[in-house]
Amino acid sequence: MKALDFRNVAYASAAICALGGILNSGPAAAASKAKEKAAGAYVTGDFHNHSTCSDGSLSMKKLIDKSVNTWGLDWFVQADHGGSSARNCTGLTANSTGPYPPATYPSAGQPATTGKGPNLTWQATLPNGVVDIKGDGPINPKAMWRWQEIKEFQYQVTEVESRRLSKPIWMGVETNAPGHEHVSMAILDGQRPWPATGTGNANLLAQFEYCFDRSDTDTSRGAENSWDCAFSSSPTGNKLVDATSRKIAKAGNLGGNNSAADPNLGHTKSVEAVKWLNQFAPNGSYYVPAHLERAGYYDPVAARGFNIEHLRNFNNAAPQIAFGFESMPGHQASLNRGEYGGTGFTRSIAGGTFGGTGYYTAKIGGVWDALLGEGRNWWFFASSDYHNRGLFGPDQLESTQDFQPGEYQRTHVMVRKGSNSLSAQGVTDGLRSGNSFATSGQLIDRLSFVVCAINPLLPVKANTALVEAAALNSAKNNAEVRIDGCATMGEKLVVRPGSSLVVGIALRDPDGSNFSPYSFPNPSLELINVKQPLNQPILDHVDVIGGDVTGFVSPTNTGAYAGEAGKILTGTAGDPAATYKPDDPATLNPTARKLKTFNSTNWSASSGGFRTMSYVVKNVAATRYFRLRGTNLPPSVPNETDADGNPLLDYLVIPFDTTKPGTVPCASAACPAHLRTINGIKYSSFDVAAWADLWFYSNPVFVQVTGSTSVASIIK
Amino acid sequence: MKRTRMLRLATAVLTCGLLLTACGKSGVVNVSDKQIGDFKAAYTAGVDGTAKPAVIGAAETQDLYDPAFLDSGFTKTDIVAALTGEATALPNAATTGHSGVPQVTLSDVVVSNCNNAGPGPITCSLSASLTNSDADTTVTYLNSTLRLSPDGKLRLVGDNLSTTP
Structure with missing residues (x-):
């Protein structure tokens, strides 16, 4: 009876909030007019690291x-x-x-x-x-x-x-x-x-x-x-x-x-926490679940992970407070990357991280796409979660546990400076806006991602040229495209049915070295006979991912609202022998898919490491979204990516079973001594494995078609 | 092949004759300044009026496109549908939040290289600079192809590609 009471409180409050969210979502506000947007810049930071005040x-x-x-x-x-x-x-x-x-x-x-x-x-x-x-x-x-x-x-x-x-x-x-x-x-x-x-x-x-x-x-x-x-x-x-x-x-x-x-x-109580923040600090607070796949599926009688319904409940309770998750966790140099899987986290969702990112994001059509498919403003973030460097001291560059803030992962967030200086409120507003992207290993350090309606008076190539030029200019200025009829990350473009679009991207793959201390060849790329210094990664490709937006799911529609993804059934997370329950329908967006891939064959390269690319989407009939991911690894790198370029589980042996060989040998004489070593063979692991496998993820651009599903109002 | 050449020659002769334009040698056609000026004025007015329903939905704007228009997968039917769709959507923008389309101003509009060297009717090259100054300034270039229609008007004919970039 008590259980039912508490569950009812949670669901009833969620239902009320969801109703409010739905009511508030229409008519939705379009992306601001360009002239109304103060000039801004992407700034890098991290909101999750530990000091000696807890366990750092x-x-x-x-x-x-x-x-x-x-x-x-x-x-x-x-x-x-x-x-x-x-x-x-x-x-x-x-x-x-x-x-x-x-x-x-x-x-x-x-x-x-x-x-x-x-x-x-x-x-x-x-x-x-x-x-x-x-x-x-x-x-x-x-x-x-x-x-x-x-x-x-x-x-x-x-x-x-x-x-x-x-x-x-x-x-x-x-x-x-x-x-x-x-x-x-x-x-x-x-x-x-x-x-x-x-x-x-x-x-x-x-x-x-x-x-x-x-x-x-x-x-x-x-x-x-x-x-x-x-x-x-x-x-x-x-x-x-x-x-x-x-x-x-x-x-x-x-x-x-x-x-x-x-x-x-x-x-x-956690939902109440979100509501409390909304009452007392509606503009100055945020509530972002951290490494949310690490602890596994939700357990009603213990403190454990987050299912999709909990993310929906938080977002329904206060969308301007609970607006995203850290699905690219910290602890990237640990043996069990992200501390997902293995001892202590035997139930991690889907067994561990995938290219350093949790299953909720890494799976196309999974939890994140399900949330975006509702039109929710739900954003992706990364954090370093620094505690220590494992076997190494804080001023050494190697690590068997964590990277320090900014060393490996960064969240790039748009801060509109206008006539004012950079400020904490500006960063908070930027996080809330969704105009941000996250990277590992400084794979890219600039991104301008924009979707524009096609101007029918102009030739298609003039449209793409305009969008590409604007994107490149803004990437060079570390800024965003500000053109009416265009929307960038976290924004939505409102178009008539049948409109055609230009998806434009400009980014920078920075020249020189990142912060990796290793200049020996990337062991993962060596598997496909590519010699590339580990500290000089090169962006291999960018995927455009998109899906349909079909509207908020009511909390009372339990089958569509609540469910588990990547739930372990038998074995230990990370163990290849582990089995997993098929993902519940509530966690899926079956319309999400990879729409386009850009690489050196179809992007324009310009000096300074800038890459520019675009493509046209004709006759958009229904509301949808676009997001990006990119990596230094081509498709079909053994044990790293599948044939479609999706990241694979980051370890295929139980992480702490040091009697087992790894999957990617580190053959260079310069491979460090702290790597997993079996029978004299070193295997890519710890920080080396992290530096070898780099990704970035953008937040989405929504395109709302008039008369189709509304996207939740973007909160400035 | 012979028939095509005959048809092209006939078209050029007819056009030159009807419009009293001087046709040069080696297939180079001198389209009149008035024809060029009329196109530039109409096209510039259309582009300038992208946010004005009366302009974007006007028959004159739709008439900028040759019936055989094909530009990176977009036919004249597609363009007309887009123009009329925008003309309908724009007045409701305050309630729907309709974002419109990016607007540009044209400058340095040049119609050149009119010739009948290829198969079919006389074509010309169109080039212009495009500038968007909504907030930041973006400048790029437009290149396209025009066709001289039997009625003496230059119209956009597109890049003749059937696939989108």
Whole structure:
């Protein structure tokens, strides 16, 4: 009975929100007129990395400095886990990572050690010891609730570092979402990162962490803060609020998680979290599920992964807060790429990552396409999720675990500067807009992707020439095409039935080397007799993927709304012997397909690494979308891509079974010693495997045909 | 083959005769300045009026296209349908959000190389610069082919390709 109650709360609230979303979606707003768009530029950043304030190995200061000064990011969100931590993460580091900032970096990098990060405790270093640590907690040394760290310690560091570096740097949290695994989120409200001045705070973020992180089992209401997590726009959720802690919690389940006694309670609480953000920080917050395929399928009695219905529920609850996912996870240098599969994550969706990207995105016609096929504004993001470099020290370049922010993955997001400077609000708006793309290994660093209606007065080739010229100009300026009758990523073009379109793309495959420390030949490409230095990848091709938009699915239409994809039935994720359940219909968009492939035979190459391409789509009758992916690997690279160019599962042996050979030998004498080695043969693995297999994904451009299905209003 | 040549010669002679244009030697045809000017004016007006239903839906605009028009897979029927469709859609843009089509201004419009060297009627080359200045400035070029119709009008005939790029 209880289970039914909670499920009903979730579905009923989702249904109400979905109805609101549907009502709000029509008539939908078209892409802004070109003159109304302030000039902007794509800027690179990362919103999910860890410091010693949770389980990372670098102090915040050093991590932030790395992201900006070493790897060149333009913006950064410090997002440690929710819950608690005993380490004083703002004091001097007292171990192998060295003092900050280091006087010098040793030429060979700092030595690898097993102990990473400062190990000074709050209890041992605060002026009044344990008395200064607020809230519940009997552990000795007492851990500090993350809400206190965020509010009283971390925020101050980010504000100082932001201004020191003249970059928008602000606080977020990788929250432990009740009922699920992790979600990257932030609340900008109250914070005053560069270029703002004055003293800001992260009070609202701290309150969110207290109220909605399942690992925050503090019941103190934030001590002197006296927080109350009930809120006016949530009459149903408020009924679940515990009298003492004033958050959704129960005796024996203070995190408000899914449990045998309280099935689906956690998911309900997570939906409430989204609504709370929508009420208190509608413009400054976001809620983006992280590495969402890693923990596997959803479990109503545990905290695990996300099914498609949960993404729909979040988006229905507040489309301007829950607008995407990190389906290109961090931890790309780990043995089980993305930390998907293997020990600890035996149920990862479809067994692991595919070219470093989760199954929900990597499968054409899968979960992402299903969401886009509803016309949802649901965007793709990447993050580095940096914790440490595994066997290596933080200043070394090799890694057997993570890459640092900006070193390997980047999210490029359009920030409209207008007459103002780059700002955290501008980045947040850009993330929300969907005008962004994500890359690995700096495969490309510029992208202009646009869909334009054909002007019937002009010859077709003049139309394509115009679109290509505009795309190339904007790519050269790191900007977007601003032409009426065109739409770019995250936007929609509204056309009459029967319109014809030009899909235009310009990008830059940057000359020179990326940040890979390896110049030996890419071992994956060697399998097809291509010799290409691993640190000088070349874009092989770009796929245009598209599908029909058929409208929002009602939560009451359970068969079309809820379902599982890539669910493991037997075995361990990553094991070739594992079996998987066929994907449920709710997770599919059967109309999605690869529409066009561009490569050196049909794109125009120009100096500086720019590539320009276009094609014409005739007589569009129904609403649809277009998105892009690209890679350095041609189709049919053994164990990497199939004949159609789709990425294959990134490992075909159980990741941690080191008795088994790998699938891609690393034959060069320069292949590093830390690779998987069996009988003297090294195999591409860890960071080498990641650098060998690079991808980019764009967000979609929607084309809405008048009289056909409406695309949800784009939220500016 | 002989019949085709005869027909082409007859067309050229008839056109020259009817329009009192001076036909040069070696198949080069001097289409009159008026014919060229009329086309340029009509085409420029059409392109300038891409966002104006009265222009884009006008018979004069549709008449810019030769019946045999074929341009990268688009026939005259396709173009006329697109023009009338846009003319219908534009007035409702405020409610539908209709995005319209990219607009350009033409400059340096040149009609040249009129000749009857190939099979069929007299053709000319059309070139122009295109500029879009909605927000950022984009300049590119237009190249196409015109055909001199028996009624003495130059019309767009397209690139004669049946597939889209």
